Amino acid sequence: MLRQLLQTRRVLSSHAQWLSRVSRPFQSENQVLPQCQTLLRGHIPKQARTMSVFVQGGEMISQGDAVKGSESSGKSPFEQRIRINNHTITSDEPVSIGGQDAGPSPYDLLLSALGSCTSMTLKMYADRKKIPLTGVCVELTHQKVYAKDCEGCFDEESKAQKQGSGGKLDKIGRAITLHGDQLSDEQKQRLLQIANLCPVHKTLEASSIVLTALKQPEMRVEEKGEKGRNEGTSSDKVKVLPVESVVTSKAQVLVPGKKMTVRRIFPSLKKRSVGPFVFFDHMGPVDVGGEGGEDETIDVGPHPHIQISTLTYLFSGAIMHRDSTGACCPILPGEVNLMVAGRGVVHSERGKESLHMWDTDPVTKAKELHGMQCWLALPPSDRDCTPAFLHVSASEIEDITDSVRMSGGVRARAVMDPSKPFRVPLPQSNSDEEKQSTEKSTSELILGYRPLLYDLELLDNTAGVQVPVPHGFETAVYVAEGEIVVDGSADQPETALGLGESAVFPPCALSNAVVSLRVASQCSKARVVLLGGLPLENPRFMLWNFVGTSKEEIDRAAQQWLHRDLSRFPSVVGEPLQDSIPLPSNYKPLSRSH
Incomplete structure (x- = not known):
């Protein structure tokens, strides 16, 4: 747990430093982003977590993200209230592992940092290069896996090192949907490369595996009411x-x-x-x-x-x-x-x-x-x-x-x-590793x-x-x-x-x-x-x-x-x-x- 908390500290600190650096061209001389300090506490769950972060035509954050403190509200044994300048975030664990699901878990917050950083990075690059990007959707998954089960995650030399170290690895999946009718295939591939330059991504990759893929946009047809099945629908859209x-x-x-x-x-x-x-x-x-x-x-x-x-x-x-x-x-x-x-x-x-x-x-x-x-x-x-x-x-x-x-x-x-x-939800494993553990373990398929x-x-x-x-x-x-x-x-x-x-x-x-x-x-x-x-x-x-x-x-x-x-x-x-x-x-x- 200590390693995960220290990792979260490095993620948010690196993110604030990067925001300070990349946003200087848009700031006045007296406007400087403060460093980010973290005091996040909470239980880190073992099971896989999944969430989505969506940014539709958003603007870059121009205020500091200094976490001033964390205090328990007493409503749940794990609930945390985190104050970030003028913002308050509640963090908790799901009911299945003893919390009250009053807010996102620490892993949810970690994934949201990667998702929002990815969206911001792509939005800033697209604005600079005049790329017609209108929105970004980042879908994230997190799992604990053994190195031998993670085919294609890294080269053979790195894989051998990971297997030799024993234990499990953090595997994060990231599916990116790029919105914009005028986007070319070349621009999409370039944006995919830029996503890997996101500072949070680079920090997490030091001890985790982040697998990134482009995802095709999915259209939701708007209700046409009583107008008839084809009325108001242009053939170039549907x-x-x-x-x-x-x-x-x-x-x-x-x-x-x-x-x-x-x-x-x-x-x-x-x-x-x-x-x-x-x-x-x-x-x-x-x-x-x-x-x-x-x-x-x-x-x-x-x-x-x-x-x-x-x-x-x-x-x-x-x-x-x-x-x-x-x-x-x-x-x-x-x-x-x-x-x-x-x-x-x-x-x-x-x-x-x-x-x-x-x-x-x-x-x-x-x-x-x-x-x-x-x-x-x-x-x-x-x-x-x-x-x-x-x-x-x-x-x-x-x-x-x-x-x-x-x-x-x-x-x-x-x-x-x-x-x-x-x-x-999958029942508890009967492996020797789980039998030796005194904590109840669950996983998901x-x-x-x-x-x-x-x-x-x-x-x-x-x-x-x-x-x-x-x-x-x-x-x-x-x-x-x-x-x-x-x-x-x-x-x-x-x-x-x-x-x-x-x-x-x-x-x-x-x-x-x-x-x-x-x-x-x-x-x-x-x-x-x-x-x-x-x-x-x-x-x-x-x-x-x-x-x-x-x-x-x-x-x-x-x-x-x-x-x-x-x-x-x-x-x-x-x-x-x-x-x-x-x-x-x-x-x-x-x-x-x-």
Whole structure:
């Protein structure tokens, strides 16, 4: 901790000295920036921290940043009130490690120093060189990593020195978005070089790793109210993504003799995956409210997964989830259950025991089960991570209606927002290092490939939306209810889609690209799911419930499930072992030696 506090002192002191030096051409002879002194105190958390710093057409700071003191308010065991001239900043730790989350943590402040210094440096350089830079967004992440796990962070000689020193390193990721329609590629690359001259960056690099990358600007379409889906939108600002192909699903009965149906869109012959989404099932709707209806609901016994995250999202109904991490959690409409399989997990999905939680339709008196389940591939670096479970309540999911609505009645929710890292707390490690520690340790997994999943409800026959698509993303829309029309580009006609159909778009290579769609004129309403993310670097193989980067890995997992290897696939608490789902009868091992 002492080393981190001293490091923070050097960061802020260096920043003040640099401000004094670079701002002299803009000061009068009697105006001098004072030196910066730090008295920051606080607990330094172990887990990864993520935050963003945004500067839009800001001006350079011309006043000193002398920290005069720090005092505790007594509201939290870690809360600190920091006075900086006429400014007061409250610092604290999150509730998860004993604070009250009354303000940014010391690591948040450290990242904000790097983010603001980067933005200021770029703004000053752009002003001097007459570069048409209108804004800068700096997104920062911080992790503790071992040198051997940080590929490409430094040359081999430096890497050997870092590995020889033992312990963990500070790895800071910095994604810079440069705003300005007139910026050339050459100017962007030059600004990226200048970002590395930021004094805080140079100070941190002395004992940390700072990885910097340019990020394409992401456009948010402004609400057009009742003007109509294209009115007031110029073609040079918004570019509609063309449809590449249409995938059609057929409703398959889940259990012979029952009503529950499932439509599988991915994987398909036309498209194996979209971004990280390697599997997409649309279940229902089915009414389970009548006589014998309880037997129609979903009832899936314990079964295994590896190297993916499963996401369940319901439009109506309820399901009870249990898994081998110890999680036991029902999911209700508008909520998310996300399970990280990692090296191996087992879970069950029961509908009968949650029937009492279901809402009854006030008009039809039906109890309906309707929703979707997706599988998201994990990056190779996370494929063997510790299994984990996360429940997200409906109130925690962001409403993005104002950002995408073009006309009519619309309700839109960002189930997974690519602009906000989807973080999953991981259980405490069982490594020897953690066993020797007396402090409780937690960490987080940030889902890779920046998954995007939007629930778009089009509530009348005039409803339409335009949804921005980030650069480089693969995307697709799926019709879960009703009928829609996907707008075409200048050289492509519009595409009509019905229930169970999906439009797949090519990887986005355009700036200011959108997916534009509306309710079909003959339809009163519709419900659409938009999904996507960054493409996978390598295809995934699939056998039954197993997804992996190689057939050998999948076969090894299948053999371990066949022989009930509890070291990899633990039992699910509350579930009889005999209810476990066996491997398909047609399974054939790659080899007999395991």
